[in-house]
Amino acid sequence: MAQLVTAKEMQELDTYTIQTIGISQDVLIERAALSVIDVIGAGNFDLTHVLVLAGLGNNGADGVAIARLLYLQGINVTLQFVGNVNRAKESVKHQLHIAEQYGLHRAEKSDFNNASLIIDAIFGVGLNKLLPEGLQKMIKAANHIEKPVIAVDIPTGIDATTGEVRGATLKAKKTVTFSFNKVGLTKGNGKFLSGDVVVKDIGILAPEDFQFSISI
Numbered sequence: 001m002a003q004l005v006t007a008k009e010m011q012e013l014d015t016y017t018i019q020t021i022g023i024s025q026d027v028l029i030e031r032a033a034l035s036v037i038d039v040i041g042a043g044n045f046d047l048t049h050v051l052v053l054a055g056l057g058n059n060g061a062d063g064v065a066i067a068r069l070l071y072l073q074g075i076n077v078t079l080q081f082v083g084n085v086n087r088a089k090e091s092v093k094h095q096l097h098i099a100e101q102y103g104l105h106r107a108e109k110s111d112f113n114n115a116s117l118i119i120d121a122i123f124g125v126g127l128n129k130l131l132p133e134g135l136q137k138m139i140k141a142a143n144h145i146e147k148p149v150i151a152v153d154i155p156t157g158i159d160a161t162t163g164e165v166r167g168a169t170l171k172a173k174k175t176v177t178f179s180f181n182k183v184g185l186t187k188g189n190g191k192f193l194s195g196d197v198v199v200k201d202i203g204i205l206a207p208e209d210f211q212f213s214i215s216i
């Protein structure tokens with residue numbers, strides 16, 4: 001039996017794993033990034049120029065770690081932040097510091113036209129309102145160009161609980177979702193805009209008495 005989680009349940013499980021089990025957030029981010037690297041490696045993707053779009057929360061932190069790991073494999077990667085990195089969570093700043101020590105710096109500007117593959121790490125399960133208008137426009141333009149996109153955890157713009165589109169969604173060819181599938185990837189627009197969904201375990205654990213709202 002597989003369990004599906006809502007955004008709130010996933011956040012509870014992340015917190016339980018970090019605070020009670022004691023696995024650090026850095027380890028989870030590294031495992032999340034490595035699982036996406038596995039999927040990229042196993043797929044038939046054109047890696048001529050990978051564009052990683054990173055947001056300001058933990059989904060963005062995963063993206064920065066993915067960009068670093070690709071860069072260290074000798075892949076031509078551009079790391080582009082969506083939003084002002086000065087306002088990013090500490091996890092993102094920390095990942096950026098690490099990436100820079102290895103020689104990967106963020107780009108000031110990027111062009112979808114030059115990308116052979118886009119990694120979407122803008123928003124994950126933390127999305128809780130409509131995407132900012134500027135981002136909606138950017139996403140609509142990116143969808144128009146029809147580059148292959150791998151979504152990190154969930155396509156940006158999809159509500160992890162309902163599957164609704166919050167303004168716009170970067171349409172994915174594949175979604176690598178962490179430890180538990182998300183309800184929002186199985187219904188509504190979320191089901192159609194997330195491409196092939198691959199669940200990769202990164203070590204998130206549920207307490208024995210955890211009440212999942214949905215099991216299939």
Ligand SMILES: NC(=O)C1=CN([C@@H]2O[C@H](COP(=O)(O)OP(=O)(O)OC[C@H]3O[C@@H](n4cnc5c(N)ncnc54)[C@H](O)[C@@H]3O)[C@@H](O)[C@H]2O)[C@@H](O)CC1
Pocket residue numbers: 014015018025028029032055056057058059060062089122123124125126127128129130131132152153154178
């Ligand atoms: N919690 C953890 O420690 C882990 C989280 N992971 C990743 O982190 C993601 C969740 O990270 P976060 O909870 O930081 O959230 P996100 O990175 O999804 O979003 C960032 C923050 O933006 C704000 N926000 C939400 N909707 C917005 C909107 N429409 N416009 C502007 N700001 C908005 C919220 O404060 C949210 O926390 C997961 O999807 C997964 O990819 C993984 O790295 C595993 C470990």
Ligand SMILES: [K+]
Pocket residue numbers: 059120121122123124151152153154155156
């Ligand atoms: K994402």
